[in-house]
Amino acid sequence: MATRRHILLLAAAFVSLLALEAVEGLEEGPRGRRLLVLLDDLAVRSSHSAFFGSLQARGFDLEFRLADDPKLSLHRYGQYLYDGLVLFAPSTPRFGGSVDQNAVLEFIDAGHDMILAADSSASDLIRGIATECGVDFDEDPEAMVIDHxxxxxxxxxxxxxxxxxxDLIQSDVILGSKKIEAPVLFRGIGHTANPSNSLVLKVLSASPSAYSANPKTKLLLPPSLTGSAISLVSVMQARNNARVLLSGSLDLFSNRFLKSGVQKAGSKTRYERAGNEQFVTETSKWVFHERGHLKAVNVKHHKVGETNEPGMYRINDDLEYSVEIYEWSGTSWKPYVADDVQLQFFMMSPYVLKTMSNDNKGLYSTSFKVPDVYGVFQFKVEYQRLGYTGLSFTKQIPVRPYRHNEYERFITSAYPYYTASFSTMCAFFIFSLVYLYHK
Structure with a gap:
């Protein structure tokens, strides 16, 4: 009896633990908290300690490794060991262990995030990773961004x-709702975004008077990169919602730049702190999905006046569709409020396109009449908005025509045809009588 009681107690405790984990899972963030930081020199850990400290203060678990560590690995037994990568090793010619350029790109393809910082010593390896992420650093290895x-x-x-x-991107979701008043200090190399890549956004651009050249030599030919076409910091959000930040300056994240005052030449305004600390903090929040991450739950559809979801609709049925959308605020999921979420009722092309209304509590809904076309349709929501993770989900549903016993006995629109038929029969009957009995 004692053994049986112990088994029952253990089973109850196990069920309670599962229930507790399920409840806690609802409050978990969209990403894990393990970050791998790869460095050229461990001295960077001290010179950039303020930035690393801000990550740790927000709950991230940082593991610092040299980029050429022979035991370096991103995954083991088919499972990734880290949720994000901070690549502060601009001059490394090759990574150690099992890590190479393809391994880093596969890490991103698997849905993980990365911050990459380069400088004038950027190696071909770092440039290659950046190119695959949609940006091209200046081909001249000695070039730096210059602005007189x-x-x-x-x-x-x-x-x-x-x-x-x-010259910052106008996006509260990427840079935060509080405006960055002080300018950002930058020393490094410029890059350009691939114009055919719509996934890359310039977050910090150079001024129209800037250009990229070797500061130690005379400028004999026009520079290849000039003006606002030069991007200093860019971000990329892949189609799998992995996020990447690409900076042409490692000093951008340094303690010196984060704590330094700044004054633009020719201006009388001096700021006690440059905008770097706020800039790198806010952009890192976006990169690691502490902001701008959406999720959709409780997708429902049913006939008007009913609550159960049918397995099939009939043409001309009135139906209702609803979905709940939430946004991660950094600490919890909060209702997402917008007026541009649309629903498509789709078969080869949209037959119905409706903008859904919301109740300011995360619930989006709409109603419409099923088209007078039968076949296999899809409820489709594809939502893309600057800085936010994309939402794309579909649900397939067949639509059938009326059965033979579901049509009205007499259709109102067919009354002219009924009248024509009976009038023809009456006329034929009268004609027959006249023809037979007329002398």
Missing amino acids: INYAAMDVEGDHTLIVGD
């Missing part, structure tokens, strides 16, 4: 490679 107008006043006597950037 928008440079930091503290570097007046220098070569004007320490520039200040304030």
